[in-house]
Amino acid sequence: MRNIEKHVLVVDDYNTMRRILRNLLSQIGFSNVEEAEDGSAGLRKLRERPFGLVISDWNMAPMSGLEFLKEVRSDGALKDMPFIMITAESKTENVVAAKAAGVSNYIVKPFNADTLKKKIEAVLGEL
Numbered sequence: 001m002r003n004i005e006k007h008v009l010v011v012d013d014y015n016t017m018r019r020i021l022r023n024l025l026s027q028i029g030f031s032n033v034e035e036a037e038d039g040s041a042g043l044r045k046l047r048e049r050p051f052g053l054v055i056s057d058w059n060m061a062p063m064s065g066l067e068f069l070k071e072v073r074s075d076g077a078l079k080d081m082p083f084i085m086i087t088a089e090s091k092t093e094n095v096v097a098a099k100a101a102g103v104s105n106y107i108v109k110p111f112n113a114d115t116l117k118k119k120i121e122a123v124l125g126e127l
Contacts, residue, residue, distance in 0.1 A: 003124040004029040006052025011035075011042035011068065012086075013060040021055060021086075027113040028120070029127060039068030046078055053124065058087035058094065066101060073102040082123045086111075 008030050010021045018035045025033050034051075036042035038060050046054070054072065058065040065085055072078045085098050088109045098106055104123045107115065121127055 003127050007032040008053045008055060009034050009036060009042060009045055009051045010055050011039060012057040013038050024113045024116050028117045039063030042068055043071055054081055054083045056085055058085055066097060069101045069103055084119055084123060
């Protein structure tokens, strides 16, 4: 399976951001994109069917992106899932916390399709 054929799960509590991410992924060539409005919904989807990549916002309620990442990494069936975190904050401690929790890559807003593609390729390989 080519990397752009993989199913991608976009997790963000803002509908507008999910739509932006879906459009950017479409520009890159991904057509199999599903959405979840928070980490809890994201976990349910991940446990229902296989995905090749998760792209999650950091700042969400009731489960933050970091808590969501930790849940994914603690689940034996999901622990190796490629996981990219998106945040508006570039605080060093956030990057360190995400790395410590096992994030695959990290994107600081704002970003464009080219940046997203480079971050995905760093995780999945050439698209």
